[in-house]
Amino acid sequence: xxxxxxxxxxxxxxxxxxxxxxxxxxxxxxxxxxxxxxxxxxxxxxxxxxxxxxxxxxxxxxxxx
Amino acid sequence: xxxxxxxxxxxxxxxxxxxxxxxxxxxxxxxxxxxxxxxxxxxxxxxxxxxxxxxxxxxxxxxxxxxxxxxxxxxxxxxxxxxxxxxxxxxxxxxxxxxxxxxxxxxxxxxxxxxxxxxxxxxxxxxxxxxxxxxxxxxxxxxxxxxxxxxxxxxxxxxxxxxxxxxxxxxxxxxxxxxxxxxxxxxxxxxxxxxxxxxxxxxxxxxxxxxxxxxxxxxxxxxxxxxxxxxxxxxxxxxxxxxxxxxxxxxxxxxxxxxxxxxxxxxxxxxxxxxxxxxxxxxxxxxxxxxxxxxxxxxxxxxxxxxxxxxxxxxxxxxxxxxxxxxxxxxxxxxxxxxxxxxxxxxxxxxxxxxxxxxxxxxxxxxxxxxxxxxxxxxxxxxxxxxxxxxxxxxxxxxx
Numbered sequence: 001x002x003x004x005x006x007x008x009x010x011x012x013x014x015x016x017x018x019x020x021x022x023x024x025x026x027x028x029x030x031x032x033x034x035x036x037x038x039x040x041x042x043x044x045x046x047x048x049x050x051x052x053x054x055x056x057x058x059x060x061x062x063x064x065x
Numbered sequence: 066x067x068x069x070x071x072x073x074x075x076x077x078x079x080x081x082x083x084x085x086x087x088x089x090x091x092x093x094x095x096x097x098x099x100x101x102x103x104x105x106x107x108x109x110x111x112x113x114x115x116x117x118x119x120x121x122x123x124x125x126x127x128x129x130x131x132x133x134x135x136x137x138x139x140x141x142x143x144x145x146x147x148x149x150x151x152x153x154x155x156x157x158x159x160x161x162x163x164x165x166x167x168x169x170x171x172x173x174x175x176x177x178x179x180x181x182x183x184x185x186x187x188x189x190x191x192x193x194x195x196x197x198x199x200x201x202x203x204x205x206x207x208x209x210x211x212x213x214x215x216x217x218x219x220x221x222x223x224x225x226x227x228x229x230x231x232x233x234x235x236x237x238x239x240x241x242x243x244x245x246x247x248x249x250x251x252x253x254x255x256x257x258x259x260x261x262x263x264x265x266x267x268x269x270x271x272x273x274x275x276x277x278x279x280x281x282x283x284x285x286x287x288x289x290x291x292x293x294x295x296x297x298x299x300x301x302x303x304x305x306x307x308x309x310x311x312x313x314x315x316x317x318x319x320x321x322x323x324x325x326x327x328x329x330x331x332x333x334x335x336x337x338x339x340x341x342x343x344x345x346x347x348x349x350x351x352x353x354x355x356x357x358x359x360x361x362x363x364x365x366x367x368x369x370x371x372x373x374x375x376x377x378x379x380x381x382x383x384x385x386x387x388x389x390x391x392x393x394x395x396x397x398x399x400x401x402x403x404x405x406x407x408x409x410x411x412x413x414x415x416x417x418x419x420x421x422x423x424x425x426x427x428x429x430x431x432x433x434x435x436x437x438x439x440x441x442x443x444x445x446x447x448x449x450x451x452x453x454x455x456x457x458x459x460x461x462x463x464x465x
Contacts, residue, residue, distance in 0.1 A: 011410070011411060011414040012173070012418075013408065013414055014178065014418070014419060018340060018422075026177070026178050027177075028173070028174040028177045028179070029170065029173045029174065030173060030177060030178070030419065050401060053401070053402045053404065054344075054402065054403055054404055056122075056404050056406050056414075057410065057411075
């Protein structure tokens with residue numbers, strides 16, 4: 001599983017970071033980005049799915065491959 | 066509590082200051098969502114009330130048609146105060162881009178995750194000392210003695226003002242937001258607040274400290290110092306937006322735990338659920354409704370909106386929409402799918418949301434650690450305030 005954060009949609013709610021701090025990093029303006037290239041280790045896939053389902057801006061998506 | 070004429074038809078004549086609505090708006094929203102999802106009223110001007118999640122969030126994102134230049138749910142009626150003036154309102158909350166964009170960027174680092182963590186120890190110590198003051202009595206007003214005491218002191222610290230002024234600040238903020246139907250009281254609250262900051266800004270220009278006001282005074286935009294009148298508005302915003310909003314969330318959460326022993330027991334037994342529980346309590350008891358102003362005549366969802374009409378952005382109603390949330394009127398402390406918009410949506414997402422979450426979490430953790438069992442002293446003794454910000458203002462509880 002691989003995910004990305006759309007920087008134009010992210011408004012800094014930080015819900016993803018709260019649910020899965022291993023997968024997201026948050027800057028001083030609360031903008032989120034994926035850690036590394038966004039590849040999710042199998043044991044964190046459930047939490048990645050939760051982060052996608054809880055983002056109020058629909059800014060996180062799973063990318064193909 | 067404000068007195069308003071009785072409402073007979075919520076679809077065409079709603080009133081968010083109606084006492085029944087403030088106490089229990091849920092059935093009204095349900096009915097509106099099914100029969101007239103964007104209600105209208107001519108009380109206090111022409112106002113629309115969207116109640117569905119998709120409408121509220123779509124309007125929050127459409128900043129061209131729905132401007133933030135008038136965000137007060139109750140418009141100020143009657144003559145406006147002459148002096149002192151807030152020429153730019155309260156940026157960035159009451160601004161559209163481009164003023165919104167750069168003023169927000171100046172504020173955000175003060176409310177980042179990293180910065181908010183640095184306020185957690187003082188918040189926890191504050192909660193502990195408040196609980197110490199009433200623990201032995203076996204009873205307390207969880208709103209007045211606890212919830213209302215927390216956010217204003219944390220904000221005072223961020224703004225670099227004396228904690229002794231907390232009660233005074235609280236009074237001004239309530240005058241502006243909670244007694245908004247009382248013109249003189251509201252104007253007085255706003256003038257007192259602005260007057261205070263005018264003096265403080267003068268002082269910080271001479272003696273800068275490690276605080277938000279000093280930082281803004283020494284910030285630049287396009288190579289120029291930020292205008293004092295803009296800083297004044299930003300300081301006012303931080304105070305107004307960070308005080309009764311958060312204490313309402315803390316108070317509503319304690320009301321829920323006092324009236325739902327099964328949820329209270331579960332959080333005491335499984336404290337690791339606290340992060341999820343906080344999001345769920347924020348969803349179910351979202352305190353804040355913000356307004357928008359229609360910029361040009363537009364037909365939205367079959368509603369003929371006119372330039373100058375106001376939209377009451379009911380994020381609380383959106384968060385109870387059954388199209389988005391399964392069993393929305395039930396609090397599920399470990400709800401996994403919870404795309405709530407208690408902090409708004411789009412470019413005006415609450416800039417202090419990290420701070421509010423931290424305060425709510427610490428306030429509940431410390432309360433449950435010391436007072437794991439408590440209940441309402443009496444159902445009839447609870448009093449709610451509402452309009453812009455909904456939450457309990459009187460919440461007597463007992464813990465024998």
